Amino acid sequence: MAGTVVLFSTLTLNLLHLALAFDPSPLQDFCVFDAKSPGCKSPGTVTADDFFYSGLHLPANTSNPYRAGLKAARIPGLNGQGLTLARLDFLPDGLIPPHYHPRASEILTVLEGSLEVGFVTSYPNYKHYPKVLNKGDVFVVPVGLVHYQRGVGRVNTVVLSAVNSQNAGIVEVAAGIFGAKPVIDSNYLAKAFRLDKGTVEQLQSKPWS
Numbered sequence: 001m002a003g004t005v006v007l008f009s010t011l012t013l014n015l016l017h018l019a020l021a022f023d024p025s026p027l028q029d030f031c032v033f034d035a036k037s038p039g040c041k042s043p044g045t046v047t048a049d050d051f052f053y054s055g056l057h058l059p060a061n062t063s064n065p066y067r068a069g070l071k072a073a074r075i076p077g078l079n080g081q082g083l084t085l086a087r088l089d090f091l092p093d094g095l096i097p098p099h100y101h102p103r104a105s106e107i108l109t110v111l112e113g114s115l116e117v118g119f120v121t122s123y124p125n126y127k128h129y130p131k132v133l134n135k136g137d138v139f140v141v142p143v144g145l146v147h148y149q150r151g152v153g154r155v156n157t158v159v160l161s162a163v164n165s166q167n168a169g170i171v172e173v174a175a176g177i178f179g180a181k182p183v184i185d186s187n188y189l190a191k192a193f194r195l196d197k198g199t200v201e202q203l204q205s206k207p208w209s
Contacts, residue, residue, distance in 0.1 A: 030077055030079075032046050033078075059071075059156075060087055067091040067095070068089065069088070070161075071086060071089075082164055083162060090156065092151055092154055094157070095149065095150040096148060096149045096150075097148065097172055098172070099170055101141075101163060101165070102171060103169050104143055106147075107139070109137070109138045109160040110137050110158070112157060113151060113157030113158060115133045116131075117131055117132075119145045146173060174203075178208060183204050189204075
């Protein structure tokens with residue numbers, strides 16, 4: 001499962017790079033992230049370029065087993081604004097495994113191609129809400145719910161993703177269960193997932209993280 005390591009390490013690093021402040025309403029107009037010190041830039045040194053990013057026209061790296069990648073908009077001025085913006089790229093049948101963001105909802109806008117997206121509600125219903133999106137379509141994933149994305153069709157898919165937190169967090173379901181360190185008892189997982197113990201131990205032996 002090396003693909004999980006590559007993809008979700010990339011997602012985590014991209015989404016956490018501006019995690020300096022909390023999401024509640026700021027007490028000033030802005031707090032531009034200062035890479036040279038653990039704080040905000042002096043307002044007198046802030047320029048328009050601190051609120052600008054050029055690069056989302058370039059595709060994310062999809063050279064991993066999942067054939068999907070993420071590129072975050074690295075904008076210092078987003079710090080403290082409770083928002084993260086990213087480009088998602090999918091090769092045909094490329095996917096992002098089931099995961100959830102514990103601290104944010106997500107809005108997806110398809111720019112090119114077609115995307116299958118879906119989320120599952122919480123106990124006791126576990127209702128599945130699937131949808132195939134085409135160019136120009138928008139879909140919202142509520143906060144904290146397990147969801148997934150997959151490129152469908154014969155062409156590459158490009159999606160703009162925004163979450164309402166600068167530190168949304170990412171928990172990949174399979175990696176969180178079978179890649180936990182120290183490991184979760186395999187007998188327990190076999191019963192919980194209705195699998196044989198050997199299958200569980202095989203999954204636990206994969207390089208999830």
